[in-house]
Amino acid sequence: MSYETVRIGRRALFGLAGAVAGVALIGRAEAAPGLPPRLFDDMVLRAQRWVNATYGNRPKWKPAPEDGRTGTDTVTALVRALQHEVGMDPSVVNGAFGPATLSLVTEKIGQVAAGKPANIIKIAQSGLYCKGYPGDQIGGVWGAETQRSVSGLRRDMGLTDGRGTLTPNELRGLLTMDAYQLLPGGVAAVRRAQQWLNQRYASQPAWFAMGPADGLVTRQSLARLVSAVQWELGITSPTGEVGPATLAGLRKRTPITVGDADAGGAPFVQLLHAALIFNRNEAPWSSTFSAASAAQVRKFQTFVGLLPANGAGDGYTWASLLIANGDPSRPANAADCSTPLTPARAATLRAAGATVVGRYLTNVGNFNKKLQPGELATVFAAGLRVFPIYQTSADTASYFTAAQGRADVQAAIAAARGYGFRNDTIIYFAVDYDAYPADIASGVLPYFTALKATMDAAGSPYRVGAYGVRNVCIQLEAAGLAVTSFVADIAHGYDGNLGYPLPSNWAFDQFATVTLGVDDARIEFDKNVASGRDPGQASVEQVAAT
Missing domain, CATH: 3.20.20.80 (Glycosidases)
Incomplete structure (x- = not known):
């Protein structure tokens, strides 16, 4: 075969953009919150016109399409607008909400809330409309409607504190094509695990970006799960890709067995349950590793050919759950x-x-x-x-x-x-x-x-x-x-x-x-x-x- 060089795929699975191609949602009123409207929406059009009129004279500006339809070009235009607002060098403004943008937003803006600059609020309100949530007519005032929508967005992300403001990491999650409602083909158990990851690691923006909560297992979701495992293994700069350090850490861990529970420390039991669920296993969602959990692990081990199929969360099992080829050092027959x-x-x-x-x-x-x-x-x-x-x-x-x-x-x-x-x-x-x-x-x-x-x-x-x-x-x-x-x-x-x-x-x-x-x-x-x-x-x- 010609797979000698393993590369990371030629294009990312970009949340909703790839997940629901061909699924029409008619207008904002008929789209569930969290799902970008696919057909014409007057408030999306207003957002597109506003961002182009406000920033169209900036160097190398790439306009949002004025078609009333949410898409990647509209979202990246909003990110470029944000980058201009926080003073990013115009030569590096690119519409990608990466570490440099996150750092500037954290330094210059902090939480997006009432009293922040009007254009910052309008960017957030435009993002809300693109996601199907109302946003005070993109008026630049953090009113009751915007606050309710932000609370709903955050709840859909998996955040349960009821806050109606956005941290920089949450703003980054808003200005994406990610969906935070269950999508066609999505699985409720997967969405629950995605929301838990968001809730657990939202406070680690240096390596954890808010991810979709759409019930679909994609490159994004897998990378966030791997990053969480890496963090709990003590890898201080998680990459989302299983490499030698991750494999070594998994091999060293004491296998998870029946009766083990997360007790305020690293949540390895819940991470193992999330990994099982991402692999289409009906694992219980719990912080305790039960006999039912072991049965699902044993079923997975048997199916993928791991021996012994002992129902324990050992290193080989972790690796096979987190990456397609598993641990390359495992035995072969x-x-x-x-x-x-x-x-x-x-x-x-x-x-x-x-x-x-x-x-x-x-x-x-x-x-x-x-x-x-x-x-x-x-x-x-x-x-x-x-x-x-x-x-x-x-x-x-x-x-x-x-x-x-x-x-x-x-x-x-x-x-x-x-x-x-x-x-x-x-x-x-x-x-x-x-x-x-x-x-x-x-x-x-x-x-x-x-x-x-x-x-x-x-x-x-x-x-x-x-x-x-x-x-x-x-x-x-x-x-x-x-x-x-x-x-x-x-x-x-x-x-x-x-x-x-x-x-x-x-x-x-x-x-x-x-x-x-x-x-x-x-x-x-x-x-x-x-x-x-x-x-x-x-x-x-x-x-x-x-």
Whole structure:
């Protein structure tokens, strides 16, 4: 596969902007508070006209669209207005409410409340209307309506003190496209955990920005949860990304077991419950780790292949909850590689715990990665089973067409027959890039539809499996186009792995690349966990011909 370099995805999941595309909310009166109106709204238009008229003569001003519709361009225009108001150097005004803006707002404004400069209040009131809350007609006076709306906004964020003013961190949360009401597809338990994170860590603005409370598990929500765990582990500058320091801290922690409770210190039990909920587990929301909690942990451990499935919140379990590839040091019972297996290399894999190995049916260009003559006999003699992978390139959206699917399955059938693979063999066809939902709909699904139809028309000599990020595999399973999945969790930073559980039909979970052995036994391979849904092949019909 070509996931050697794991990157953070090409675009962020930006709250509501990506979550409810195509969901129309007609006007402010028909939109629940916390959801930006999607169609025309006269007060949003008034906010857009006000910000453009007031700041349009500033250097390099980027106007808000005057269309009465909330969107990223309108929100960033309000942030740019705020940056001008607090005296930011015009050359660095950019509409991003980052640490520099937060510092200036804290120093120059403090809490946004009655008596603050009129333009600051108008910016906040404009943000309220963009979120669907009323704001005293953007009059620049912190009246009763604005105060009630701010109290409601803060309550929706998860803040329960009833205050009707905005701290700088809360103002930052207002001036986003984040939603603070349950969105279509959202889960109430997820929203409760999001609100708890906001409530617990709102006082740490240096590393915790107020996050959405919309019930959707996205890159943003996961990053805030990881940051909270890092903070409680003693990492003073949380990053929201699981790295070596986070893994080391999780490994050192005493496992959480039945009866453990948060008692005024670090809330690790609640953080573990939040992590379970974010991973689609029905964990109780409590500060005590109960038998029901342990049952949900055990269910998760069993599903993702963590052993022993003991129901305890140990380091491996924490890692698998917080990041797609989990702890890369954990044991593996399967592998895949592009290097031909000699007896010495096969012995290295066996010594590493592998019982089944993925190998390629074909090459890509001059890269000689396919099964070599006699290699299958070597694999079987070493006590290994094998699962075949078909990939030529498959690493861009343009590759995936129906015509390519028909051609690939014909080539895969010919190659598999040439090696003597039996008819019950599952061939894994690769989607070797970070396919977005639009890519999946327009390319990947038509490709696999044509591929499976061609396989069926040929008499179903083999079964179709899929390799790719979690969302690709989930979509293909739901469409009935792949019997099992070979999941590219090694690409843990890809958008298609963030906020998605493992597909229920996963057979192999690829999570780390390692190099083991010395001299002629040295081999680089990917560590996998095998679920047992595909045991691989222990023999072929024509070993002598391979």
